[in-house]
Amino acid sequence: MASLLQGVRLPDDPDLLLMQAGVQMRKVRSKNWKKLRYFRLQDDGMTVWHSRQIGWRAKPSFSISDVETVREGHESELLRSLADEFPLEQGFTVVFHGRRSNLDLVANSAEEAQIWMRGLQVLVDVVTSMDRQERLDQPGWLSDWFQRGDKNQDGRMTFREVQRLLHLMNVEMDQEYAFQLFQAADKSQSGTLEGEEFVEFYKALTKRAEVEELFENFSADGQKLTLLEFVDFLREEQKEGDRAPDLALELIDRHEPSDSGKRRHVLSMDGFLSYLCSKDGDIFNPACRPIYQDMTQPLSHYYINSSHNTYLVGDQLCGQSSLEGYIRALKRGCRCVEVDVWDGPNGEPIVYHGHTLTSRILFQDVVATVAQYAFQTSDYPVILSLENHCSLEQQEVMAHHLTEILGEQLLSTTLDGLLPIELPSPEELRRKILLKGKKSRTLEEDLEEEEEEPEQELELEAQSELEPEPQELSPRSKDKKEKKSKPMLCPSLSALVVYLKNVPFRNFTHSREHYRFYEISSFSENKAKSLVKEAGNEFVRHNTWQLSRVYPSGLRTDSSNYNPQELWNAGCQMVAMNVQTAGLEMDICDGLFRQNGGCGYVLKPDFLCDTQSSFHPERPTSPFKAQTLLIQVISGQQLPKLDNTKEGSIVDPLVKVEIIGVRPDTTRQETSYVENNGFNPYWGQTLCFRVLVPELALVRFVVEDYDWKSRNDLIGQYTLPWTCMQQGYRHIHLLSRDGTSLHPASIFVHICIQEELEEAEA
Numbered sequence: 001m002a003s004l005l006q007g008v009r010l011p012d013d014p015d016l017l018l019m020q021a022g023v024q025m026r027k028v029r030s031k032n033w034k035k036l037r038y039f040r041l042q043d044d045g046m047t048v049w050h051s052r053q054i055g056w057r058a059k060p061s062f063s064i065s066d067v068e069t070v071r072e073g074h075e076s077e078l079l080r081s082l083a084d085e086f087p088l089e090q091g092f093t094v095v096f097h098g099r100r101s102n103l104d105l106v107a108n109s110a111e112e113a114q115i116w117m118r119g120l121q122v123l124v125d126v127v128t129s130m131d132r133q134e135r136l137d138q139p140g141w142l143s144d145w146f147q148r149g150d151k152n153q154d155g156r157m158t159f160r161e162v163q164r165l166l167h168l169m170n171v172e173m174d175q176e177y178a179f180q181l182f183q184a185a186d187k188s189q190s191g192t193l194e195g196e197e198f199v200e201f202y203k204a205l206t207k208r209a210e211v212e213e214l215f216e217n218f219s220a221d222g223q224k225l226t227l228l229e230f231v232d233f234l235r236e237e238q239k240e241g242d243r244a245p246d247l248a249l250e251l252i253d254r255h256e257p258s259d260s261g262k263r264r265h266v267l268s269m270d271g272f273l274s275y276l277c278s279k280d281g282d283i284f285n286p287a288c289r290p291i292y293q294d295m296t297q298p299l300s301h302y303y304i305n306s307s308h309n310t311y312l313v314g315d316q317l318c319g320q321s322s323l324e325g326y327i328r329a330l331k332r333g334c335r336c337v338e339v340d341v342w343d344g345p346n347g348e349p350i351v352y353h354g355h356t357l358t359s360r361i362l363f364q365d366v367v368a369t370v371a372q373y374a375f376q377t378s379d380y381p382v383i384l385s386l387e388n389h390c391s392l393e394q395q396e397v398m399a400h401h402l403t404e405i406l407g408e409q410l411l412s413t414t415l416d417g418l419l420p421i422e423l424p425s426p427e428e429l430r431r432k433i434l435l436k437g438k439k440s441r442t443l444e445e446d447l448e449e450e451e452e453e454p455e456q457e458l459e460l461e462a463q464s465e466l467e468p469e470p471q472e473l474s475p476r477s478k479d480k481k482e483k484k485s486k487p488m489l490c491p492s493l494s495a496l497v498v499y500l501k502n503v504p505f506r507n508f509t510h511s512r513e514h515y516r517f518y519e520i521s522s523f524s525e526n527k528a529k530s531l532v533k534e535a536g537n538e539f540v541r542h543n544t545w546q547l548s549r550v551y552p553s554g555l556r557t558d559s560s561n562y563n564p565q566e567l568w569n570a571g572c573q574m575v576a577m578n579v580q581t582a583g584l585e586m587d588i589c590d591g592l593f594r595q596n597g598g599c600g601y602v603l604k605p606d607f608l609c610d611t612q613s614s615f616h617p618e619r620p621t622s623p624f625k626a627q628t629l630l631i632q633v634i635s636g637q638q639l640p641k642l643d644n645t646k647e648g649s650i651v652d653p654l655v656k657v658e659i660i661g662v663r664p665d666t667t668r669q670e671t672s673y674v675e676n677n678g679f680n681p682y683w684g685q686t687l688c689f690r691v692l693v694p695e696l697a698l699v700r701f702v703v704e705d706y707d708w709k710s711r712n713d714l715i716g717q718y719t720l721p722w723t724c725m726q727q728g729y730r731h732i733h734l735l736s737r738d739g740t741s742l743h744p745a746s747i748f749v750h751i752c753i754q755e756e757l758e759e760a761e762a
Contacts, residue, residue: 015119016041023116024054026106028091031081039105039116042147045123062103064123066740068095068331072117077323077361078104092117098740099582102324145169146198156192162201170641170678171205172650181205208273210635210682210748214729215272225272227252227265237750238728251275276731276748283732283751284594288724291597295380298423299499300517300547301609303568304383305593305600306336308551308576311351311361312559321352321359323369329579330373333593335600336383336436336549336574339366341390341398349394349401364401371406374433378599381411381429383500383574385549386437388493395490402435402496409433412496419447423499423517423547426601436500436520436549440489443498443518500547508538511546520547523572524554525562532570536616543571544611551576561585565660568592569617569696571608582738584700588660590739591698591719605695620662620693625756629689629699629722631657632750633671639678639734639745642705642713651678652706653715655747657687661697661722673706678715697722701732703747716742727751 022040027050037050039061046065049058073079073091080088089110094103107113149165150157157165159182166173185193185201193201216222218233225233227248234244234251249265255278256262256271267275275281279289307329311321329337341363344350349363374382390398402410411432414420420443498518505511505521515521523531528550531539542548550567552560556578563585564575577589596602607615633655641651654673659665667689674681691697700719704712716734729750734742 013119013122015115016045016122018115019048019119022054023107023112025108025112025116026086028078028082028104028106030078034082034106041119041123046127062094062096064120065127065743066096066100067120067124067127068097069124070094070117070120073106073113076102076104079106089113094120096740098736099328099580099738100740145202156190156194157198158192162193166679167650168641170639170650171680172676206637206680208635208637208680211273211276212269215269223268224261225267230267238726240728251280254278254280276729277746281729281731283718283726283730283749284720285724285726288595288721289597291599293596293601293603295427295601295603296425297603297609298425298517298545299429300423300543300545300573301604302426302573303592303602303604304336304574305334305589306383306385306549306574306576307334307579308338309340309353309559309578310334310337311340311366312353312358312578313580314559321361323361323365325580326366326369327373330370330382331377332579333377333598333600334579335378335380336385336576337370338385338387338576339363340387341394343390343394347394347397349390349398354389363398364405367401367405370433371409374409375431378597378601379430380426380599380601381431382433383436384433385574385576386435388437388489392488392490395493399490399492399496402493406433410435410496411498414443414447414498417447419444420499420518422545426599434498434500435496437497437502438489438494439497439501440491440494442516443501446495508535508542511542515546517545520549522549522551525550525552525567528567528570528572532566532617536570536618537614539570539572540608540613540615540617541611543573544609544613547574548572549574549576552578561589563660564589564592565666565696565698566617569662571604573604586739587700587717587719588698591700592721594719595721595724607695617662620664624693626690626692627694627756628754629659629691630686630750630752630754631689632686633657633683634729634748634750635683636674636678636681636703636747637744639681639703639715640742641678642715650676651715652676653678653681653703654706654712655683656702656704657689658700658702659689659691659697659722660700660719661691662693665691665693665697678705691722694722699725701734701747701749703734703745716745725751725753727753 019041020043022038024036024038026034027037028034037052038054038056039048039050040058041048047063048061050061051058071093073088073093076091076093079086079091079093086106087110090108090113091104091106092113094105096102105116107116145165146157147153148168149161151161151164159179162182163175163178166178181201181204182193185197185204187197188194215225218229219225220229230248230252231244234240234248240247252265252267252271253262255274256267257274258268261268261271279286310329311325313322313325314320326337339351340354341349341351342354344360344362350360351363351366352358352360370382370384388395388398403412409432411429411434415424415428501519503515503519503521505523511521550572552562559578559581561577561581561583564577565588567575577586579586592602593600607613636653639651639653641649652673652675654671656668656670658668669687669689671683671685671687674683698719698721700717702717703715705715706712714737716736718732718735729748731746731748734745734747736742
C-alpha cells in the first residue's frame with residue numbers, strides 16, 4: 001500500500017516511526033481490569049490498531065480524527081488510583097470527542113509513554129489543521145478500508161475481496177457493474193488491485209451523478225464553471241445575493257485544485273465538489289460559527305448551556321462520580337455546572353448524589369478542575385450551581401477552597417463595588433466564575449454594612465430556602481432527621497454569592513413584588529412545564545429580568561433527559577441537562593448551542609427579552625411572520641453500517657426531518673427508504689414545512705435504517721437552529737448518536753425558505 005500512502009502529509013518525526021513499529025502496553029479499564037495489548041500506528045498515520053499479542057490479527061482501536069487530546073498519567077483519576085502499582089509517568093490517557101470513554105494506557109517506561117503522547121498530539125494537531133475536504137482527500141482512511149478488505153493481507157485485492165469490501169462499505173452493487181469498475185481500475189491487468197489502482201476503483205465507485213448534473217446545468221461546456229457562471233450559481237441557487245462576485249473569487253481560490261484554474265478564475269468539477277463538501281457548502285451558515293451575537297445584554301437575556309449532576313458519568317443511583325464529568329461538560333461549552341456537596345471524612349467536603357450509592361470525589365478536586373478547564377472552550381462566565389448540604393465547619397472549608405483555588409477567577413463582589421440595577425452581561429463577566437447558592441442576606445446589606453452580624457443571626461429566613469431541592473435527590477432519600485435539623489449558613493460562604501442568590505418560587509406575583517433581579521429560582525421539569533401551560537406569558541415576562549434554572553425530575557434515575565425546547569420557548573435560561581446521556585434531547589441542546597462560537601451563551605429573541613412581551617409559548621400569535629421551508633432530500637454518501645459484525649447486512653436508509661419549536665410548529669416528515677444502499681442512496685424527494693415562529697425553531701435531520709419489524713435504527717443525525725440554516729444546495733455532515741463526527745457520511749439537500757408576506761396567526 002506504499003503508493004496509496006504517498007499523499008499523507010505527516011511530519012518527519014522519529015516518534016511516529018517508533019509508533020509504527022508498535023509496542024506492548026497495558027490497557028486499564030478499572031482497578032481490576034488491566035490487560036496487555038499490542039498497539040501500533042498504521043502506516044497511514046491516521047489509525048491505531050491493536051491486538052492481544054504481537055503477530056495476532058489486529059483490529060482498529062481508534063482513528064486520530066476521533067482523538068480530542070492526550071493527557072499525562074497524573075491527570076487521570078483511574079491511573080492515580082493505581083499509583084502504587086504503576087508509576088504515573090508511565091501512564092497517559094487518550095481523550096476522544098463526544099461521549100466515548102477515555103482510553104487509559106500504561107507504557108513500559110516513562111520514555112515510551114512520552115513517545116506516544118508526543119506522537120499522538122502531533123497527529124491530532126495535523127488532523128485539526130486540516131479542513132473537512134482535506135481529510136476526504138487524505139488516503140489514510142481509504143488505506144483502512146483496503147486493509148479491512150484485503151483478507152489475506154497480501155497487499156493486493158482480488159475481485160472476491162472487492163465484493164466482500166463492498167458489503168463492508170454498505171454497498172449492494174450489481175456484480176457485472178462492479179466487475180466492470182474492477183477491470184477498468186486494473187491497469188496492470190494482474191487480476192488484482194494494488195495501491196493507486198484501488199484509489200481509481202474507489203473514485204469510480206464514488207462518482208456523484210447528481211452533482212455532475214447540477215454542474216452541467218450551469219456550465220456552458222460541461223468542463224468548467226467560468227467566474228460569471230459560478231456567480232450565477234451562487235446568486236440563483238445559493239441565495240448569496242450581492243456578495244456573490246467577491247465570494248466566487250474566494251471560493252475558487254480556496255477549492256479549485258489546479259493552479260491554472262485559479263489563475264483563469266474557473267472552477268472544475270473537482271473544485272465544485274470540493275466547495276459543496278466543505279464548510280462553505282455546509283448547511284450551517286459560516287457567519288453563525290464565530291461569536292456573532294451581542295454579548296453586552298443582561299445575563300437574563302441569554303440561554304445558558306447548563307449541566308445537571310455534572311459530577312456523574314453514569315446513572316444517579318449507583319453511577320460513578322468523576323472529575324471527568326466536569327472536564328467534559330466545560331470543554332463542550334457548558335457554562336453552568338452543578339456541585340452537590342456533603343460532609344466528608346477528615347473534615348473535607350465531598351461531592352456525590354446524596355443518599356445514593358454513587359461514588360464520592362473531593363470538593364477541592366472539583367474546584368481545582370473547574371479552575372483548570374473553565375475557560376478552555378469559552379471566555380464567558382462559568383456558574384457553579386452549589387447544592388450545599390454541609391455543616392458549618394465544612395462550609396468554612398468550602399469557602400476556603402473556593403477563594404484559595406479560584407483566586408481572581410472567583411467573583412466575590414459586584415463588578416464595581418456598587419449596587420447594580422440589573423444583571424451584568426456575559427461580556428462584563430468574561431473569565432469570571434460565579435457562585436449560585438444560598439445567601440443569608442441581601443446584596444444591599446452586603447454592600448452597606450461593614451460589621452459582620454453574629455453567626456446565630458445568619459440563619460436563612462425561610463426553611464424552604466435552606467432545604468435542598470427535593471427532586472435533586474432520589475425518591476428513596478427521605479431522611480427525617482435531616483428535615484428536622486435547621487441548617488446554618490457560614491458567613492464566609494454566603495458572602496461569595498453575589499448575583500445568583502437562590503430563592504424559593506411561590507408564584508409570579510410574589511416574585512415580582514418581593515424578589516430582586518439578582519435572585520434566582522429553580523424549577524423541577526414538571527413544575528416548569530405546568531407553568532408554561534398555565535401561565536406561559538407570565539413565565540416569559542418573569543424570565544426577562546430574573547434567571548430561572550430548570551432541572552430533570554428525580555424520578556429520572558437513569559439520568560435521562562427532557563425536551564429543553566419547551567422551556568426555552570418560555571425564555572428559561574438555565575435548562576439543565578444530563579450531558580453524559582446521548583439522545584434526542586441532547587441533540588436538541590447541542591443544536592442550539594452549536595452557534596455563536598459554541599461559547600455557551602445564545603441571545604434570546606427580542607420578544608423573550610421585552611418585559612412587556614405579549615408572547616405566549618403555547619399560543620403564539622401575530623406579529624410573527626410564518627415562513628415556509630422546502631427541503632429537497634437528494635442523496636446520501638457513505639452512510640455507516642449499524643452492525644459491522646454482519647458483513648452481508650446492508651442498510652435501507654430513509655431521512656426524517658423534524659421541526660422542533662413552539663407546539664404548533666413541532667412536526668416531522670420523512671422520505672421513503674432506499675433498499676440495500678448505504679453508500680450512495682438517492683431519494684430526490686421534497687418535504688414542506690410551515691413555521692410560525694422560526695426564531696425559536698430547530699431543524700433536525702435524522703438518517704435511519706428502515707426496519708418493517710421494529711422501530712427504525714438511527715444511523716446519523718444533525719440539528720441546527722433555523723436561523724443558522726443556509727439556503728441552496730448544501731451538505732449535512734452527520735453526527736453519531738453520541739455527537740461525534742461520522743465523517744465522511746453526509747446527505748445532500750436543497751434548502752429554500754420563503755417568507756409569507758402577511759402576518760400569520762396561530
